[in-house]
Amino acid sequence: MNPILIAVFSLGAVGLIAAAVLYIASKKFAVYEDPRIAQVAEVLPQANCGGCGYPGCAGFAAACVKADSLSGKFCPVGGQPVMEKVAAILGQQVEVTEPKVAVVRCNGTCENRPRLTKYEGIQSCAVLASTYSGETGCSYGCLGCGDCEDACQFDAIHVNPVTLIPEVVEDKCTACGACVTACPKDIIELRPKGKKNRRVYVSCVNKDKGAVSNKVCKTSCIGCGKCAKVCPFGAITIENNLAYIDPEICKSCRKCVAVCPTHAITEVNFPPRRVINPAVANNVAAAQQKVAAKKPIEKTEQPLKEAAPKAAENAPKPAPKAAATVAVKPADEVEKKG
Amino acid sequence: MKTFRIGGVHPPQNKLSAGKKIETLALPKQAVFPLSQHIGAPAVAMVKRGDEVKVGTQIAQAGGFVSAAIFSSVSGKVAKIDNVYDASGFRKPAIIINVDGDEWEPTIDRSTDLIQKCDFSAEQIIEKVKAAGMVGMGGACFPTHVKLSPPPGFVAEILIINAVECEPYLTADHQLMLEKAPEIMVGVSLLMKAIHVNKAVIAIENNKPDAIELMSKVAEDFLGIEVLPLQVKYPQGGEKQLIDAVLDRQVAAPPALPISEGAVVQNVGTAFAVYEAVQKNKPLFERVVTVTGKLLPHPSNFLVRMGTPISQLIEAAGGMPEDTSKIIGGGPMMGKALVSAEIPICKGSSGVLLMGDAEAHRNEVQNCIRCGKCVGICPMGLEPYLLGALFEQSNWERLEKEEIMSCIECGSCQFTCPSNRPLLEYCRIGKVTVGGKIRARNAKK
Numbered sequence A: 001m002n003p004i005l006i007a008v009f010s011l012g013a014v015g016l017i018a019a020a021v022l023y024i025a026s027k028k029f030a031v032y033e034d035p036r037i038a039q040v041a042e043v044l045p046q047a048n049c050g051g052c053g054y055p056g057c058a059g060f061a062a063a064c065v066k067a068d069s070l071s072g073k074f075c076p077v078g079g080q081p082v083m084e085k086v087a088a089i090l091g092q093q094v095e096v097t098e099p100k101v102a103v104v105r106c107n108g109t110c111e112n113r114p115r116l117t118k119y120e121g122i123q124s125c126a127v128l129a130s131t132y133s134g135e136t137g138c139s140y141g142c143l144g145c146g147d148c149e150d151a152c153q154f155d156a157i158h159v160n161p162v163t164l165i166p167e168v169v170e171d172k173c174t175a176c177g178a179c180v181t182a183c184p185k186d187i188i189e190l191r192p193k194g195k196k197n198r199r200v201y202v203s204c205v206n207k208d209k210g211a212v213s214n215k216v217c218k219t220s221c222i223g224c225g226k227c228a229k230v231c232p233f234g235a236i237t238i239e240n241n242l243a244y245i246d247p248e249i250c251k252s253c254r255k256c257v258a259v260c261p262t263h264a265i266t267e268v269n270f271p272p273r274r275v276i277n278p279a280v281a282n283n284v285a286a287a288q289q290k291v292a293a294k295k296p297i298e299k300t301e302q303p304l305k306e307a308a309p310k311a312a313e314n315a316p317k318p319a320p321k322a323a324a325t326v327a328v329k330p331a332d333e334v335e336k337k338g
Numbered sequence B: 001m002k003t004f005r006i007g008g009v010h011p012p013q014n015k016l017s018a019g020k021k022i023e024t025l026a027l028p029k030q031a032v033f034p035l036s037q038h039i040g041a042p043a044v045a046m047v048k049r050g051d052e053v054k055v056g057t058q059i060a061q062a063g064g065f066v067s068a069a070i071f072s073s074v075s076g077k078v079a080k081i082d083n084v085y086d087a088s089g090f091r092k093p094a095i096i097i098n099v100d101g102d103e104w105e106p107t108i109d110r111s112t113d114l115i116q117k118c119d120f121s122a123e124q125i126i127e128k129v130k131a132a133g134m135v136g137m138g139g140a141c142f143p144t145h146v147k148l149s150p151p152p153g154f155v156a157e158i159l160i161i162n163a164v165e166c167e168p169y170l171t172a173d174h175q176l177m178l179e180k181a182p183e184i185m186v187g188v189s190l191l192m193k194a195i196h197v198n199k200a201v202i203a204i205e206n207n208k209p210d211a212i213e214l215m216s217k218v219a220e221d222f223l224g225i226e227v228l229p230l231q232v233k234y235p236q237g238g239e240k241q242l243i244d245a246v247l248d249r250q251v252a253a254p255p256a257l258p259i260s261e262g263a264v265v266q267n268v269g270t271a272f273a274v275y276e277a278v279q280k281n282k283p284l285f286e287r288v289v290t291v292t293g294k295l296l297p298h299p300s301n302f303l304v305r306m307g308t309p310i311s312q313l314i315e316a317a318g319g320m321p322e323d324t325s326k327i328i329g330g331g332p333m334m335g336k337a338l339v340s341a342e343i344p345i346c347k348g349s350s351g352v353l354l355m356g357d358a359e360a361h362r363n364e365v366q367n368c369i370r371c372g373k374c375v376g377i378c379p380m381g382l383e384p385y386l387l388g389a390l391f392e393q394s395n396w397e398r399l400e401k402e403e404i405m406s407c408i409e410c411g412s413c414q415f416t417c418p419s420n421r422p423l424l425e426y427c428r429i430g431k432v433t434v435g436g437k438i439r440a441r442n443a444k445k
Helices: A003-028 A035-043 A056-066 A079-090 A125-131 A147-151 A178-182 A210-216 A226-230 A255-259 A278-294 A304-313 A319-328 A331-337 B122-131 B172-194 B209-219 B239-247 B268-280 B310-316 B373-377 B384-392 B396-401 B412-416 B423-444
Strands: A100-104 A157-159 A166-168 A188-192 A199-202 A236-239 A242-245 A265-268 B030-034 B058-061 B076-085 B091-099 B158-162 B200-205 B225-230 B263-267 B286-292 B300-305 B324-329 B351-356
Touching: A035 A056, A035 A079, A056 A079, A100 A166, A100 A199, A125 A147, A125 B423, A147 A157, A147 A178, A178 A188, A188 A199, A199 A242, A226 A236, A226 A242, A226 A255, A255 A265, B030 B076, B058 B091, B122 B172, B122 B268, B158 B172, B158 B239, B158 B268, B172 B200, B172 B209, B172 B225, B172 B263, B172 B268, B172 B286, B200 B209, B200 B239, B209 B225, B225 B239, B239 B263, B263 B268, B268 B286, B286 B310, B300 B310, B310 B324, B310 B351, B373 B384, B373 B412, B384 B396, B384 B423, B396 B423, B412 B423
Parallel strands: B158 B200, B158 B263, B200 B225, B286 B351
Antiparallel strands: A100 A188, A157 A166, A199 A265, A236 A242, B030 B091, B076 B091, B286 B300, B324 B351
């Protein structure tokens, strides 16, 4: 026979046999994968950040399909919208989870916390923490080398080059937790974003006695307990000379912020408070005199200037009303009304 | 001339304080005693606020087998027990004593005549060494009584006295040999008795010809003690390097100990302190410290009571130079930069080195160029460039396989690297992490 024909037939036969073997193998040894896993994986953000606690988005998809319910499972990058899509695919309910954000609980800027030594070693917080207690007198606070910035996949946290304290970009933070793990001092915490993105937290993790910590940082928490006493909801606990605000209980009333003697409690995204400073107080006093002159209220000997500081204490109330009350009633009753 | 066979570098010696006679430093106003001045468990304080102490009173007891007692170097009253910064750069608990007068415990023999006769048994010598709070004076501060008690199955064949002082700038051991040679020799013979050996070698580097000559002469009157000059090379004073230089034997990787090669190595300063402890009942509370630096007016060797702040030593050496930018506790190769000048002198403080900007300046870190110099000079035969790369990748498993725990942290690699890579720091921090993982693993078993 023609050698070319022999070659064509024999190779064709080998090809057909191989095709048949492959076809049988693909059917016999096929691994059944639930098609829903691929469907769920498609709606996930594909960041593979591990913030959900599973190995990558594929891992999370598999876990969701396998589980009986979606409770406890949350993709922080995709957030509520993505979880609802996943729930729709699997025909399950998803609970509403509050969005969280990373919070840096240290305000030891270069201005508040003087640097005593200069570190010239490997620029990593973990290495610095192993080498010595830090460039400042506070051995608990932020080291400023940016391990958190390096760990973030979403460009959401950057060390401010002037203050040397990391700042979180709220819109980009997905609360994946990478920076929390990276920080060797456990300074960063994932806290609920709060209503209107407003939140209150203690920006200090120093556990030394107040006298010791305040010597090395102006805005350290001294564990005095004033915040815990004034909190109407019991959200603040003092342990090891350090205050902590429970984010589940806190209602962001900001009474603690006002009363903290070292300004160690930080409020985020609130509108500026109407603070009566001395320059403004004089204007207020002048306005009060005008009002008092117009309205036919019993006049007392008490000059209105004395009333102004009391009005400053009862800041939230509009000034003229408070002044009128003080002019008429004795001091202790003002405390109740104010 | 003998030296160790693997690796080694030749940093400039800068022995600025060589030949300066040991001066006794004045007493401090306040003495600070950190409870962790040695390898092993921290000591446990025995005194409380208000207690009166004399020079030589025990103020802390050993916190375990591998631990050491601490004795007051001053007389006065205990002010408080508080956290202070020590040479490690961290705040640690310490006993703070306000100094009042200079009253010594009556049991201490303050006479200066040499006592050569010793009727104590080996066990009694080790007991007295332990009771004196003795630790290795070379800087590592390993409790001496533990080293003198080999684990079961190991037998000591030879005692090696480390009088090498390979760190640049430091001259404390050199000066001690020139001034206290007979006492040191008695101390060596006491150590020989304690570990039941009849052979001792005192290793001295060749840059100290006067010490070699004097010690050889004094050794003639003692049985079994030989002085061996060694070629100058850093880090000859490393235990494993010294054993290789003297005995031509290499100690296996950890957890093997030098005793597995039959050698017990002790620093020459320890030998002197052992003489004082055994023959004069003097616990460990003072030591010779070199205060040095190119900017310092008078580099000197001081006999310092422990607990003295280093600021006092710097004052006595001519005062802190204006452009001091770094204060190092120890030598320039293995010493650690100190966080303040109020750090107290501890059992392991062999030197205080002041550096100005020019000398302390670090050049910019660049990429590894794979030149292999670090591999050539590593005295433990490791590959520092690889350890550094693995550290950057946090590859702890492979770091353990590449024997990072064998690193002696001598600093030769960082000294040699042409790209200014912080190799010593990679190894140091890598050892801390890998060591922690090994301990956790062993604890689970």
